[in-house]
Amino acid sequence: MDHSDLLEPFDRMLAAIAAPEAVRAIEHGASPDAMWGAVAASGFLDALVPEAAGGFGLPAAAVQPLWQALGRHAVPLPVGETMIARALLAGAGVAAPGGPIVLTVAEPGQPVVVPLGRIAHHALVEQGDRIGLVEIALDETAVTGVAASLAARIACPPLGEAFGAPPGGLRPLAAILRAALIAGAADRVVTMTASYANERVQFGKPIGRQQALQQNMAVMAEDAVAARIASQLGCAAGFPPPLAAAATAKSVASSAAARIAATAHAVHGAIGISEEHDLQLFTRRLHEWRLADGSESWWNRLLGTARLASDAGSVDFVRAELDAKRPAV
Amino acid sequence: MFDTLTLAALPAADEALRPAIRAIADEARAAAPSDVRARSWSGFDRAFSRRLGEAGFLGLTLPRRYGGGEKGAFARFVVVEELLSAGAPVAAHWIADRQSAPLILNYGTEEQKERFIPRICRGELVFCIGMSEPGSGSDLASVRTRAERTEAGWRINGQKIWTTGAMHGDYMIALVRTSGTSEDRHRGLSQLIVDLKAPGVTVRPIVDLTGDAHFAEVFFEDVELPADALIGEEGEGWKQVTAELAFERSGPERIYSSVVLLDAWIAHLRSIGRDDPATLARVGDFTARLGTLRAMSIACTARLALGESPVVEASLVKDLGTSFEQELPASIGDDLASHPDEPVDPELYRTLLYVTHIAPSFSLRGGTREILRGIIARGMGLR
Numbered sequence: 052m053d054h055s056d057l058l059e060p061f062d063r064m065l066a067a068i069a070a071p072e073a074v075r076a077i078e079h080g081a082s083p084d085a086m087w088g089a090v091a092a093s094g095f096l097d098a099l100v101p102e103a104a105g106g107f108g109l110p111a112a113a114v115q116p117l118w119q120a121l122g123r124h125a126v127p128l129p130v131g132e133t134m135i136a137r138a139l140l141a142g143a144g145v146a147a148p149g150g151p152i153v154l155t156v157a158e159p160g161q162p163v164v165v166p167l168g169r170i171a172h173h174a175l176v177e178q179g180d181r182i183g184l185v186e187i188a189l190d191e192t193a194v195t196g197v198a199a200s201l202a203a204r205i206a207c208p209p210l211g212e213a214f215g216a217p218p219g220g221l222r223p224l225a226a227i228l229r230a231a232l233i234a235g236a237a238d239r240v241v242t243m244t245a246s247y248a249n250e251r252v253q254f255g256k257p258i259g260r261q262q263a264l265q266q267n268m269a270v271m272a273e274d275a276v277a278a279r280i281a282s283q284l285g286c287a288a289g290f291p292p293p294l295a296a297a298a299t300a301k302s303v304a305s306s307a308a309a310r311i312a313a314t315a316h317a318v319h320g321a322i323g324i325s326e327e328h329d330l331q332l333f334t335r336r337l338h339e340w341r342l343a344d345g346s347e348s349w350w351n352r353l354l355g356t357a358r359l360a361s362d363a364g365s366v367d368f369v370r371a372e373l374d375a376k377r378p379a380v
Numbered sequence: 381m382f383d384t385l386t387l388a389a390l391p392a393a394d395e396a397l398r399p400a401i402r403a404i405a406d407e408a409r410a411a412a413p414s415d416v417r418a419r420s421w422s423g424f425d426r427a428f429s430r431r432l433g434e435a436g437f438l439g440l441t442l443p444r445r446y447g448g449g450e451k452g453a454f455a456r457f458v459v460v461e462e463l464l465s466a467g468a469p470v471a472a473h474w475i476a477d478r479q480s481a482p483l484i485l486n487y488g489t490e491e492q493k494e495r496f497i498p499r500i501c502r503g504e505l506v507f508c509i510g511m512s513e514p515g516s517g518s519d520l521a522s523v524r525t526r527a528e529r530t531e532a533g534w535r536i537n538g539q540k541i542w543t544t545g546a547m548h549g550d551y552m553i554a555l556v557r558t559s560g561t562s563e564d565r566h567r568g569l570s571q572l573i574v575d576l577k578a579p580g581v582t583v584r585p586i587v588d589l590t591g592d593a594h595f596a597e598v599f600f601e602d603v604e605l606p607a608d609a610l611i612g613e614e615g616e617g618w619k620q621v622t623a624e625l626a627f628e629r630s631g632p633e634r635i636y637s638s639v640v641l642l643d644a645w646i647a648h649l650r651s652i653g654r655d656d657p658a659t660l661a662r663v664g665d666f667t668a669r670l671g672t673l674r675a676m677s678i679a680c681t682a683r684l685a686l687g688e689s690p691v692v693e694a695s696l697v698k699d700l701g702t703s704f705e706q707e708l709p710a711s712i713g714d715d716l717a718s719h720p721d722e723p724v725d726p727e728l729y730r731t732l733l734y735v736t737h738i739a740p741s742f743s744l745r746g747g748t749r750e751i752l753r754g755i756i757a758r759g760m761g762l763r
Binding site: 238241242245246248249257259260262264265266268269270272273275276277279280281283284287295298299302303306347348350351352353354355356358359362364365366367368369370372373374377 | 639752
């Protein structure tokens, strides 16, 4: 089924409600309620919820472009996380609360930094092989001390009402979301950087005409496309994703994220690290999403373990783990 | 950016080719040690190529009336992926099948198509590509080899160099100047099909740093060619060469050059049972990137299958792919040598050093890294 007609209205809504000044306002303490209300009213929070339970029943592959759009607009709300949580809750027959939900894996009492933890009302928490909802109560220990960050350091109590975690737990689901967010922000950053390089004049010509910059920006574009394709691979093989698909997506996107942010700042020069320039809205998030839910090395170790357990050749391994688990064409 | 490069799947009809080509590839896998198989592109074996031709695995994208398979770019992807991941010796048909036959199909006369393409599809003709000259590498428009019109056809004088496979070749498709001077750049260039057995042609193999001779110098001294040696239009050589390079730059060949080494190293890790966190992370990193590059290569193939010439997309995949191919030997070398007490099989050691030494060629052949990044930058709107 073709779901490409969903992206355009979703993207249009995000452009209207999450312009850079609106993102900044929420980062500086303004209420996210109106922005959240607009997203909730759109119905997209139930994109992954089965149709029988009142949702859109979309496969992850169809939601991937929506998650990318969230990254492209630096949306300061856990929309993707809430989509995943609502799908899991619906699958378990648990009524979902109305507000924003984040995802985390944490033993009782163990503090974990969770992106957008300051915005969320609930966390869907994995403890052992169980998951359950925990209401978030922020106190002074939740402060990360990172400028303009909406992340919170959350320590969860032991789960009360809980149900079985999806195969592989919450991290593979969070990983494919993070990879898509990275791909979206990366695309925005590449576009911003190319555009800036064509405008900024030094030595009597646009800096984009300098071969040294062109070469670096070409590599940045390669990284951005690789992150996007890896993210698509992560979302192509179902919900929840197989381990190899999630690991490939998060590993490639995370390592690209840091390089893309570095090149974007190098090209923008001093203005790019100023608060008033929009670039930082996206590069701070690239780093935050890289570090969230397992960096490239964490996922590489899991994927490496699976690879060494197989006696297949390398090409056969990636075919079996990534291609063969996707729907046939 | 570059949104047309998007996840695509290999159609089931093309996947269906895999078992038959796998059977042939497996024989090649069993027939040679990994240091020989790591030479896949320069592994020259006419009998192997004829066998592929008989089995219908050459000229897959070409029309049936010329002996082709009349299938699409995805079919070629499956077959090439199987051959390269096995390290099969493909040099005797590689260039003819990938570039020369499609070029002749696109620009040749009916007589040229009938004369060359069926024999290429049977794996009987070896082609090479005469582009580089002593004074023309990345700056291809500066070629000086000159062809003059004669009563009977053409007379060529000049020299090509770094021509892959010329010592084995039956024909060369040479980019030559047919009018003007090198100051005229892209104007006045044409492509000629040169019979390498013609009087006046001298081929001198060049030994490379691995001890192989996979490329050669080719000298033309008053070489007389018939009028129908011209392929395409006189003066249109630049346009034709650009299209030809798009065939060369897309496809799975730009990600698998070091895959025989990767497999040999993983077999080593498995046999020795090493699975510390650093090793696992290295294995996982390679696996994630291989899977992504393969998906990118299939995405590029999907553009070819739609009849496009994805010049920028192919450059992007090739640059990322060759960087991966080059990082593999550097990283695997570090891995093995950081475990000096671990026994390393001599075959793995030879494979590692062969790939380490030849790896610089991965980002030279078919357009250097710097040229490709310039193409990508223009595709990004940088001027």
